[in-house]
Amino acid sequence: MSLPQILTPSIQKAIQALFDVTVDKIEFQTTRKEFEGDITMVIFPLLKVIKSNPAELGNKIGDYLVENVSEVARFNVVSGFLNIVISDSYYVNFFNGIKDGKQFGFVQPNPAEKAVMVEYSSPNTNKPLHLGHVRNNLLGYSVAEILKASGKKVYKTQIINDRGIHICKSMLAWEKFGNGETPETSGLKGDKLVGKYYVEFDKAYKNEINGLIETGKTEEEAKKQAPIIIEAQDMLKKWEAGDEKVIELWKKMNEWVYEGFATTYTNLGVNFDKYYYESNTYLLGKDVVQVGLDKGVFEKDPDGSVWIDLTDEGLDRKIVLRSDGTAVYMTQDIGTAIQRVKDMPDVGGMVYTVGNEQDYHFKVLFLILKKLGFDWASSLYHLSYGMVDLPSGKMKSREGTVVDADDLMQDMTDTAKQISEDLGKLDSYSDEEKAKLYKTIGLGALKYYILKVDPKKRILFNPEESVDFAGNTGPFIQYTYARIQSIIRKSDFDFSTKIEIEEIHEKEKELVKQIELFPEVIQNAAQNHSPALIANYTYDLVKEYNSFYQSVHILGEVDLTKKIFRVQLSQKVAEVIKSAFQLLGIEVPERM
Numbered sequence: 001m002s003l004p005q006i007l008t009p010s011i012q013k014a015i016q017a018l019f020d021v022t023v024d025k026i027e028f029q030t031t032r033k034e035f036e037g038d039i040t041m042v043i044f045p046l047l048k049v050i051k052s053n054p055a056e057l058g059n060k061i062g063d064y065l066v067e068n069v070s071e072v073a074r075f076n077v078v079s080g081f082l083n084i085v086i087s088d089s090y091y092v093n094f095f096n097g098i099k100d101g102k103q104f105g106f107v108q109p110n111p112a113e114k115a116v117m118v119e120y121s122s123p124n125t126n127k128p129l130h131l132g133h134v135r136n137n138l139l140g141y142s143v144a145e146i147l148k149a150s151g152k153k154v155y156k157t158q159i160i161n162d163r164g165i166h167i168c169k170s171m172l173a174w175e176k177f178g179n180g181e182t183p184e185t186s187g188l189k190g191d192k193l194v195g196k197y198y199v200e201f202d203k204a205y206k207n208e209i210n211g212l213i214e215t216g217k218t219e220e221e222a223k224k225q226a227p228i229i230i231e232a233q234d235m236l237k238k239w240e241a242g243d244e245k246v247i248e249l250w251k252k253m254n255e256w257v258y259e260g261f262a263t264t265y266t267n268l269g270v271n272f273d274k275y276y277y278e279s280n281t282y283l284l285g286k287d288v289v290q291v292g293l294d295k296g297v298f299e300k301d302p303d304g305s306v307w308i309d310l311t312d313e314g315l316d317r318k319i320v321l322r323s324d325g326t327a328v329y330m331t332q333d334i335g336t337a338i339q340r341v342k343d344m345p346d347v348g349g350m351v352y353t354v355g356n357e358q359d360y361h362f363k364v365l366f367l368i369l370k371k372l373g374f375d376w377a378s379s380l381y382h383l384s385y386g387m388v389d390l391p392s393g394k395m396k397s398r399e400g401t402v403v404d405a406d407d408l409m410q411d412m413t414d415t416a417k418q419i420s421e422d423l424g425k426l427d428s429y430s431d432e433e434k435a436k437l438y439k440t441i442g443l444g445a446l447k448y449y450i451l452k453v454d455p456k457k458r459i460l461f462n463p464e465e466s467v468d469f470a471g472n473t474g475p476f477i478q479y480t481y482a483r484i485q486s487i488i489r490k491s492d493f494d495f496s497t498k499i500e501i502e503e504i505h506e507k508e509k510e511l512v513k514q515i516e517l518f519p520e521v522i523q524n525a526a527q528n529h530s531p532a533l534i535a536n537y538t539y540d541l542v543k544e545y546n547s548f549y550q551s552v553h554i555l556g557e558v559d560l561t562k563k564i565f566r567v568q569l570s571q572k573v574a575e576v577i578k579s580a581f582q583l584l585g586i587e588v589p590e591r592m
Contacts, residue, residue, distance in 0.1 A: 002516070002519075002520065003028075003038070003039050003071075003086065003516075004026070004028045004039070006069075006071060007026070007028070007039070007041070007065075007069070007071075007072075007084070008026045010065060010068065010069045011023075011026050011041065011061060011065070012026065013068075014060075014061050014064040014065060014068070015046070015050070015061070017064070018060050018061070018064060019050050019052075021049050021050055023046065023049065025045075026041060027041070027042040027045055028040065028041055028042070029042060029081075031083050031084075035076065035078055035083050036076060036083060036085055037075070037076065037083030037084055037085055038084060038085060038086040038509075038513065039084050039086065040081050040082065040083050040084065041058075041061070041081070041082040041084065042080065042081060043057055043058050043061075043077075043080040043081060043082055044080040047080075054077070054079060054080040055077050055079075058075075058077035058080075058081070058082040059077055061082060062075035062076075062077065062082055062084070065084065070087065070089075070090075071086055071087055071089075071090040072084055072085070072086065072087070073085045073086060073087040073088075088501075088502065088503050088504045088509065089502070091504060091508075091509050091512040091513070092499065092501055092504060094512065094516060095499075095512050095515075095568075095569065095572070096498050096499060098515075098572070099568055099571075099572055100496060102575065103149075103575075103579050104515075104518060104519070104572075104575065104576065104579070105149070105518040105519035105521075105522050105576070105579065106149045106522070106579065107149065107150055107151035107519075107522075108151065109148070109151055109152060109153045110151060111153075113151075113152065113153070113348075114153075114346060114347065114348020114349065114376075114379075115152065115153035115154065115155060115344065115346045115347050115348060115349075116147055116152050116153070116154050116155070116347070116348070116349045116350065116351060116379075117154075117155045117156075117157055117340060117344065117347050117349070117350045117351070118140055118143055118144040118147065118154060118155070118156055118157070118350075118351040118353065119140070119157050119158060119159065119350065119351065119352050119353060120136055120137055120139065120140020120141065120143075120144075120156070120158060120270075120353035120383075121133065121136060121137050121140065121158040121265075121270070121272075121353075122136075122158045122159050122160065122161065122353075122354070123158075123160065123161065123261065124161040124162075124164075124166055124167070125160060125161065125162045125167055125191075125194070125253075125254050125257040125258075126166045126167050126169065126170040126194060126195065126198045126257075127170075127191070127194070127195035127198050127402075128189065128191040128192050128195045128260060128261075128264070128404055128405065128406065129191070129261065129264050129404075129405040129406075130402035130403055130404055130405055131388050131390070131402070131403040131405065131408055131461065132355070132387065132388055133405055134268065134388075134405050134408065134446070134450065135385060135388050135450050135459070136353055136354075136355070136385070137265075137268055137270045138268075138270070138447055138450050138451055138531075138584075138585060139353050139383060139385055139450075139451070139455055139531065140156070140270075140351075140353035140383065141156070141269075141270040141271075141585050142451055142531040142534075142583060142584050142585055143351060143353070143383060143529050143530075143531065144156050144351075145582070145583045145584075145585065146522065146525045146526050146529075146531060146534065146583050147351075147526050149522050149526070149579075149583055150522055150523050150525075150526035150527075152526070153346070155273045155274060155344060155347065156271065156272045156273045156274075157272060157273060157274045157275070157276060157340070158272055158275060158276070159275075159276040159277070159278060159281065159336060160275060160276070160277050160278065161278045162254055162277050162278055162279050163239065163250075163278050163279045163282060164236070164278070165232060165233065165236050166198070167250065167253075167254075168232045168233075168235040168236045168239065169198055169201040169202075169232050170194050170195070170197045170198040170201065170253065171197075171235060171246075171249050171250060171253055172201060172228065172231055172232050172235055173197035173198065173200040173201035173204065174194070174197040174249075174253065175249070176204070176228075177197065177200050177204075178197060181193065182256075183256055183259070183260075189259075189260040189263060189406065190255070190256025190257050190258075190259045190260040191256070191257045191259075191260030191261055191264070192260060192404070192406075193256060193260075194253050194256055194257050194260075201228065201232070204228050205226055205228050205229060208222075208226035208227060208228055208229075209222040209223055209226050210222075212225060212226060263406075264405050264406055267406070267409055267443075268405070268409065268443075269443070269585050269587075270585065274343070274344075276336060276339075276340075278332070281332055281335065281336045281339065282327065282332050283327065283332075283335075284331075284332060284334075284335025284336055284338070284339055285320075285327060285330075285331035285332055285333070285334040285335025285336070285338075286321065286325075286327050286331060286335070287335075288331075288334055288335055288338065288372065289306050289320055289321045289331065291372065292306075292308070292320070292368075292371075292372055293306065295372070295373070297368070297371045297372055298320060301323075303323040304323040304324075304325075305319055305321060305322055305323040306319070306320050306321035307319050307320065308320060308364075308368055308371070310364065310367060313367060315360075315363065315364060315367070318330060318364050318368075320334070320368075329361075330361070330364065330365060330368070333361075333365050334365065334368060334369065334372075337350065337365070337369060337374075337380075338369075338374070341374075341376060347376070348376050348379055349376060349379030349380065349381070350376075350379070350380050350381070351380075351381045351383050351529060352380070352381070352382050352383060353383040353385070354382065354383070354384065355384070355385060355386075355387065356384040356385060356386055356387075356456065358382070358384075359382065359384055362380075362382035362384075363382075365380075366380045366382075381529060383455060383529050384455070384456060385455040385456065386455070386456060386457050386458035386459065387458050387459075388450070388458075388459045388461050389458065389459065389460050389461070390403060390460070390461055391460065391462060408446070408463075409442070409443060409446065411463060412442035412443060412445055412446045412463060412466075412467070413438050413439045413442035413443070414438075414442070415442060415445075415463055415464065415467045416437075416438045416439075416441035416442035416445065416467055416475070417434075417438040417442075419467055419469070420434075420437070420438060420441065423469070425592070429591075437589055437591075437592065440478070440587045440588075440589050441467070441474075441475050441478060441589070441592075442467065443586070443587075444474035444475060444477075444478050444581075444586045444587065444588075445463075445466040445467040445473060445474045445475050446463075446466060446474075447474065447584055447585055447586050448466070448473060448474030448477070448535060448584065448586060449461065449462075449465070449466035449473065449474065451531040451532060451534075451535050451584050452472060452532055452535035452536055452539070453532055454530060454532045455529070455530060455531075455532065472536070472539045474586060476539075476542065477538055477539060477542050477577060477581070478581075478586075478588055478589055478592060479592050480542045480545060480546060480577065481574050481577045481578065481581075481588040481589070482588070482589050482590065482591055482592035483549075483592075484545075484570045484571065484573060484574040484577075485574065485590045485591065486591070487554060487555060487567060487570050488567065488570070488571055488574070490555055491555065491567045493560075493564055493567075495567075495568060495571060497564055497568075499561060499564060499565045499568065500561070501561055501562070501565055504565070505551070505552055507547060507548040507551045507552055508548065508552070508565070508566070508569060510544055510547075510548070511544050511545060511548050511569060511573065512569070514540065514541050514544045515541070515572060515573065515576055517537065518537070518541075518576055518579075518580070521533055521534060521537045522534070522583070525583075531583070531584055534580050534583050534584060535580075535584060537580065538576075538577060538580040538581065541573065541576060541577065541580075542577065545570070545573045548569075552566065553566075554566045554567060554570065555567070
C-alpha cells in the first residue's frame with residue numbers, strides 16, 4: 001500500500017473523532033524541500049466543512065496521527081499544509097516487502113478487461129524508414145510496453161501504406177532507369193534500393209516540368225502534363241484494374257522493402273503482433289457509408305458524394321465518399337478500425353501513433369465512429385507527436401535529404417565507440433563484447449534522448465549531446481546501472497537476508513521513497529501515454545542513487561547489517577532502472 005492509502009483512513013478517523021465530520025477525500029502532495037516531511041496533507045479543503053483555522057486544524061490532526069498511527073513519527077504545520085514525517089521502520093518494512101520481487105510496479109493483465117491495440121510505424125513502401133519514423137516507432141513501442149506493465153492486454157500493429165501513386169513512382173523509375181538492379185546485385189537493402197528510385201523519379205519529373213515551362217507552359221500545367229507523371233498515374237490505374245505485369249512488379253518491389261524494414265525493426269528493437277496492408281483495406285468502409293446514411297449520420301449531396309456535417313461540434317463538413325463512388329482516407333480509416341475489432345473481439349480501445357499534422361483527421365475519425373454507435377469509439381486515442389529536426393534543418397524524402405534510420409543507428413553506435421575508446425576503460429573486453437556495448441550505448445542514447453521529451457513537443461535531435469556520459473542521458477543512466485552491477489559482483493553475502501534495522505540514513509530513506517513511486521509512475525505514464533514520465537523518473541532515481549553513493553559507505557561500511565542493506569538497496573535500484581528502461585526499449589550493460 002502507498003502512503004496515501006495508509007494515511008487516508010487514519011486521517012478520516014481523526015476528523016470523525018475530533019470534529020464529528022465525515023470526509024470522503026483527503027488531498028496529498030509531495031512535501032516541499034525546504035520543510036521537514038515525507039508527505040503533505042492539504043488542509044484548506046477541510047475548512048469548507050470544519051470551522052477552524054488551518055494551524056489549529058493541522059496540529060490537532062497531526063497530534064492524533066502521532067498517537068494512533070505507527071508509521072507517523074512527527075509533523076509540522078506550515079500555513080494550510082500538514083507536513084508528515086514517516087518513521088524509518090515504515091521504509092525498512094516497505095523495502096523488505098519488495099526487495100525480492102522481480103519487476104516491481106508491473107501489474108498482471110486482468111483477463112476480464114478489454115485489450116488495447118497500439119498502432120505505430122505505418123510506413124510507405126516507397127522509401128526506407130527515417131528519423132521521423134524512429135520517433136514514431138520508439139513512442140508506439142514504448143507506450144505499448146507501458147500499457148502492458150500497467151495491467152492491460154496489448155496488441156501491437158501497423159498498417160503499411162503499400163499502394164497509391166507514390167508506390168507507382170518508385171516502380172516506374174525502376175522500370176525506366178533500373179536496368180534490372182536488385183538488392184543482391186546492388187548490395188543495397190531492399191527499402192533503400194526502392195527509395196533510391198523514388199528520388200530518381202522526382203529528379204526526372206522536375207527535369208520534365210522545367211522543359212515544359214521553357215516551351216511556355218505554366219508551372220501548374222507542366223506538373224500535370226509531364227509525361228512521367230501521366231505514366232505513373234496510368235500505372236496506378238492498371239494496378240487497380242489488376243494488371244498482372246504491374247501487380248507482379250508491385251509484389252516484387254514491396255518484398256524488397258519488407259525485408260529491409262524487418263532488418264531496421266530488429267536493429268531498433270521493436271516488433272508487431274499483427275500487420276494490416278492498405279492494399280487490403282483501401283476499400284473497407286464503403287459499406288459503412290450506407291449504414292451511416294440509413295442512421296442519418298451521413299448526408300448525400302446532389303452530385304452523389306456523401307458527407308458528414310460536424311459544424312455543431314466545432315469542426316466542418318467532411319467527405320466520406322466521392323461522387324464517383326470512390327473512398328477517401330477517412331472512409332478507409334473508419335473501415336479499418338471496425339475490421340480490427342472484428343479480427344480481435346477483445347479489443348476495446350486503440351492508440352494511433354501519428355504525427356501532429358493529423359490531429360484534425362483523428363478528431364473527425366473518432367467522432368464519426370462515436371456517431372455510428374460503436375461503444376469502443378470512446379476509448380480511441382491519438383498519440384500525437386511533434387516533428388524531429390536536426391541542426392542542419394528539415395528532412396525531405398523526395399529530394400533524398402532524409403536522415404536514414406539505419407544510418408542514424410550506425411552513427412550513434414560509432415559515436416558511442418569513439419567516446420568509449422577515448423575514456424579508455426575497455427581493455428579487458430573482447431572485440432565482440434566491445435561491439436555489443438557500443439550498440440547498447442549508442443541505441444540507448446538515441447532512444448532515451450527522443451523518449452525523455454513529451455511526445456507533443458518538437459525535438460531538435462543532437463547526436464553528440466545524446467551520448468554524453470553526464471546529465472539527463474541514456475549513457476549516464478546505463479553507467480549507473482553498470483556501477484551497481486560492479487558493487488553486486490564484489491559482494492559476498494546472501495541477498496535474501498531480511499534486514500532488521502532501527503534507523504536508516506537520510507539518503508537511504510530518500511532512495512526508498514523514490515523507488516516507492518515507481519508503480520504510480522507506470523500508471524501515470526500509461527494514462528498519459530507518455531514514455532517521458534518513465535524516462536525522467538529514471539533519471540531522478542539515478543540522481544538520488546548517485547547522491548546516496550557519494551554520501552555513505554557501501555562495501556566499505558563496517559557495520560554488516562548496514563552494509564547488507566545498502567547493497568540490497570543498490571540492487572533494487574538497478575532492478576528498477578532495468579525495468580524502466582525495458583519499458584523504453586533500452587538495454588542496460590552489465591559492465592561499462
